[in-house]
Amino acid sequence: MIWRTKYWLARGLLCAAFGLPSVAFAAEQLVIDYIVSNSPQRLALLRIIDQFSAANPDVQVKHNGFPQEQYKKEFTARLQSGHADLAFWYAGERLRDAAERKLIAPLDAELVTLLRKNKFRPATIDGTRFNEEVYGFPLYYYVWGFVYRKSLFQRLELRPPATWSEFLQLCERLKAAGVTPLGLGAKSGWPAAGWFDYLNLRINGIDFHRKLLRGDARFTDPKVRQVFDVWGDLLRKDYFLPATLDQEWDRVLPYIYRNHVGMTLMGSFSAAKFPAPLAADMGFFAFPSYSADMPQYEEAPLDVLVLPATGTNRSARNRFLAYLAESGALRQIAEADQTFSTQADPLAAPTLLSESTSSILTQAAGLTYFFDRDAKPELIAPVYDGLRRFLKPPYDTEQAVQFIEKSRH
Secondary structure (H helix, E strand, O other): OHHHHHHHHHHHHHHHHHOOOHHHHOOEEEEEEEEOOOHHHHHHHHHHHHHHHHHOOOEEEEEEEEOHHHHHHHHHHHHHHOOOOEEEEEOOHHHHHHHHOOOEEOOOHHHHHHHHHOOEOHHHHHOOEEOOEEOOEEEEEOOEEEEEEHHHHHHOOOOOOOEHHHHHHHHHHHHHOOOEEEEOOOOOOHHHHHHHHHHHHHHHHHHHHHHHHOOOOOOOOHHHHHHHHHHHHHHHOOOEOHHHOOOOHHHOHHHHHOOOEEEEEEEHHHHHHOOOOOHHHEEEEOOOEOOOOOOOEEEOOEEEEEEEOOOOOHHHHHHHHHHHHHOOHHHHHHHHHOOEEOEOOOOOOOOOOHHHHHHHHHOOOEEEOOHHHHOOHHHHHHHHHHHHHHOOOOOOHHHHHHHHHHHHO
């Protein structure tokens, strides 16, 4: 670091001597696009960028934060425009599609070695590998399940269900106690897709699920009809609070805090939104088994940074990624976002939901990344539209599957 200090001292003297702004001598620039999921996550990321900038004053960092839905819509256009050197994205089919369209570049051998050297979990590296190339720098991952208040369950002498029959009994007991069993903030589509994913995984298994999301099976298949029939049964029993269906996912949480709703299916990242006084009272359990002979497959979305093919500042980009890997920065992001670090990190703090989530992934028979990450891009909009229609009375299976199948073609 001594040479760097001397360099900047000399540069400052030159700027003073010639009356030039010091920024004129900045050797490199770095542009980062990212999603703003919550305030703690944003603050952690900005703190990391500030720390990197302080340690690397010869790099000018420009960062652009976007709301999630806007970012998804504009992602391809922004990649093609050539604005960013690093961009947030998702592992799965969305990543494969960007790679096949050559919108992003693979990590070079230096970066892949960096990942291995810094104990990134092998599954998080392999999860972004296509055609022998690694296309994502793993940031964090998380699990899906049901969020609920422990005190409500204790007061009503309820316990998290392991089987579908136990889940139905739980819903009935909550309803009898004057608590609507379920909330679902489906305004943006993807929270409803979480329900579809889990019911399809639990009823039909991971092989059929992947086949369907690749577009190699029809949504009019009897197996898909069964998924909608089972889900429709819950809706017709008034287990879902209608007021939540047209809201964003995080607007469901206050209904749980006030015991108006018993539980909601959501990613464990939701813990970042818990108010401090209630955090210790929030619990989490896995989606129950539907059939005893079907293995338990789980959703474990993996978020990554990608290298836009049009990015020009390779050296600054690699320096920033090395900083993330070597400085403990990923631990900071995971702790702020209440997710799991992609590194085997003994210093990582437990998440608020660690007690209830730690065994879900380790016991899983297989993992998926989530509907809009695993599905072919042309399926996403038709399915989301079909799910929104299905969530309105009379919760018609035939209408939903016919609409999706027609729309996808």
